[in-house]
Amino acid sequence: MDRRNFSKKMMMTGIALPAAGRILPDNGDQDKFKEEAGKYPARVFDVVVAGGGTAGVVAAVAAARNGAKTALIEGKGYAGGTVVEGGTALHSFFNLWKPFPGVQKRQVVKGIAQEIIDRLMVVGGTTGHGDVTGKIDYDCVCTAIDTELYKLVALEMLNEAGVSVFTNTLVAGAVVKRSSIEGVITQSRMGRELFRGRCFVDSTAYGDLSAFAGAEYKELNDHPVCNSMGLGNVNIEKLYAYLVKNNALGDLAYGMRSGKDGQIIRFGSESGYTIKGKLPQEFVDGVVSLGSGLITTTVHDNYLMFIKVNYKLPVSPTNRDEVAKAELKIRQNQYKTLELFRKYLPGCENAFIARTSPSLNIRRGRTITCDYDITLADVIEARHFDDDIMVYGFHDSAPRYQIRNGGTYGVPFKALIVKNIDNLLAAGMLITSDFQAHMSTRNTVCCMGQGQAAGTAAALCASRNIGTRDLKYSDLRAALEKGNVYFES
Numbered sequence: 359m360d361r362r363n364f365s366k367k368m369m370m371t372g373i374a375l376p377a378a379g380r381i382l383p384d385n386g387d388q389d390k391f392k393e394e395a396g397k398y399p400a401r402v403f404d405v406v407v408a409g410g411g412t413a414g415v416v417a418a419v420a421a422a423r424n425g426a427k428t429a430l431i432e433g434k435g436y437a438g439g440t441v442v443e444g445g446t447a448l449h450s451f452f453n454l455w456k457p458f459p460g461v462q463k464r465q466v467v468k469g470i471a472q473e474i475i476d477r478l479m480v481v482g483g484t485t486g487h488g489d490v491t492g493k494i495d496y497d498c499v500c501t502a503i504d505t506e507l508y509k510l511v512a513l514e515m516l517n518e519a520g521v522s523v524f525t526n527t528l529v530a531g532a533v534v535k536r537s538s539i540e541g542v543i544t545q546s547r548m549g550r551e552l553f554r555g556r557c558f559v560d561s562t563a564y565g566d567l568s569a570f571a572g573a574e575y576k577e578l579n580d581h582p583v584c585n586s587m588g589l590g591n592v593n594i595e596k597l598y599a600y601l602v603k604n605n606a607l608g609d610l611a612y613g614m615r616s617g618k619d620g621q622i623i624r625f626g627s628e629s630g631y632t633i634k635g636k637l638p639q640e641f642v643d644g645v646v647s648l649g650s651g652l653i654t655t656t657v658h659d660n661y662l663m664f665i666k667v668n669y670k671l672p673v674s675p676t677n678r679d680e681v682a683k684a685e686l687k688i689r690q691n692q693y694k695t696l697e698l699f700r701k702y703l704p705g706c707e708n709a710f711i712a713r714t715s716p717s718l719n720i721r722r723g724r725t726i727t728c729d730y731d732i733t734l735a736d737v738i739e740a741r742h743f744d745d746d747i748m749v750y751g752f753h754d755s756a757p758r759y760q761i762r763n764g765g766t767y768g769v770p771f772k773a774l775i776v777k778n779i780d781n782l783l784a785a786g787m788l789i790t791s792d793f794q795a796h797m798s799t800r801n802t803v804c805c806m807g808q809g810q811a812a813g814t815a816a817a818l819c820a821s822r823n824i825g826t827r828d829l830k831y832s833d834l835r836a837a838l839e840k841g842n843v844y845f846e847s
């Protein structure tokens with residue numbers, strides 16, 4: 359009897375088939391169990407990308423476009439990750455030019471990241487790149503997205519590139535021989551499988567694959583976790599007028615909204631989370647104590663795309679049990695935030711929670727040790743390297759931290775090469791241990807650029823059957839330029 363029919367028969371007879379190996383009889387040890395390894399199906403690819411989020415989607419598309427037979431393994435039922443669950447807007451395709459008189463605005467990230475925006479524009483899923491003005495304008499450019507259309511566009515682009523996409527499939531382990539990964543062990547409703555590959559990309563945000571493969575990592579737990587909600591039935595113009603009247607408006611941007619250009623697409627209270635404007639004190643104290651605030655973007659009339667609700671965990675978010683408690687707490691705080699919005703903010707009287715993230719988000723979970731760790735000095739001194747794979751010009755803590763002269767710094771290839779492993783690259787929020795350097799590299803557009811580099815490099819390494827450290831930079835650079843990646847020199 360084959361495995362499928364065997365499983366079916368077991369289900370019909372009401373006997374559950376263990377997800378992994380056979381469970382051995384316990385010997386009276388109630389708090390432990392033993393599992394016997396079984397024999398599972400294996401699939402063979404050139405490149406296996408673990409995690410189909412912000413960086414992973416781009417990595418998989420890049421790998422496939424560069425000729426690799428590519429698998430993308432994603433735990434959720436859609437692609438997109440934190441870019442569709444986390445925050446205000448995509449930061450940033452541009453340099454932070456405004457504080458530097460004479461410095462020109464320029465788009466410094468292009469490639470697949472820009473292609474996604476172009477595709478979203480066609481389906482009404484983005485505001486486009488809107489300049490930020492108002493009292494807080496150091497944020498320079500706001501590119502907001504429709505979370506749901508992003509998921510659609512991401513899956514379509516993966517499909518068109520020929521990526522084999524395995525959604526609802528969890529990376530659950532790694533088979534490692536000496537210093538190379540042989541395969542990724544997964545778990546899904548189809549049971550356990552092995553995805554063999556020649557080169558691997560870890561874009562799981564938490565660095566699950568690297569951790570399973572025995573890589574070095576840190577768990578810094580230096581950010582709150584968050585669940586961002588979308589609020590429907592909001593009168594944006596009424597809310598905007600109220601903030602202006604009360605001298606409480608902070609940043610402001612105009613762009614495409616519900617098919618019309620020149621609309622408000624981003625606005626917030628005077629200082630984002632702390633709201634120092636002239637809003638009712640009870641509202642201000644309430645949202646601050648709930649870890650929330652009023653800084654948001656929108657792609658549609660009557661909708662606030664992201665209202666964040668933060669919560670600081672006592673331990674690292676890899677602790678499943680603490681996260682379970684926080685999932686409840688954050689949902690309670692979301693509802694309380696909604697109540698405050700309804701009570702105090704004109705335009706929000708009839709608002710409702712239209713969307714939440716399926717699970718809480720984190721600004722960083724594990725930080726994986728790579729051959730190079732980008733420092734704050736690298737970022738603010740606008741340093742470039744002889745193995746740059748992209749340039750980037752945004753910092754989340756501007757104006758406190760700026761990139762020198764409104765320029766860019768380079769992300770070196772060695773910052774993506776996971777230490778002590780021959781065929782594993784990392785891309786996304788899981789690189790860069792320095793808190794303030796990470797406040798730049800973790801942003802969505804930087805993660806996407808890293809993804810394009812990691813996927814391209816993985817495809818080249820797989821086709822040549824070489825390790826990541828043996829790839830010639832000139833070959834990687836040529837392939838990235840062919841993929842429309844922008845470099846400054």
Ligand SMILES: Cc1cc2nc3c(=O)[nH]c(=O)nc-3n(C[C@H](O)[C@H](O)[C@H](O)COP(=O)(O)OP(=O)(O)OC[C@H]3O[C@@H](n4cnc5c(N)ncnc54)[C@H](O)[C@@H]3O)c2cc1C
Nearest residue numbers: 409411412413433439440444445446449529563786787802
């Ligand atoms: C609350 C919040 C607000 C933010 N605001 C902004 C902002 O305004 N602008 C900005 O530019 N950036 C913002 N960021 C940062 C940015 O969104 C993230 O750093 C970035 O999206 C991370 O991309 P990533 O590819 O590393 O991870 P993700 O996009 O999270 O992708 C990881 C993917 O891996 C999958 N995965 C994880 N583990 C497994 C596993 N074991 N098996 C299979 N799949 C797995 C996940 O489901 C997910 O799809 C914010 C972040 C947060 C948390």
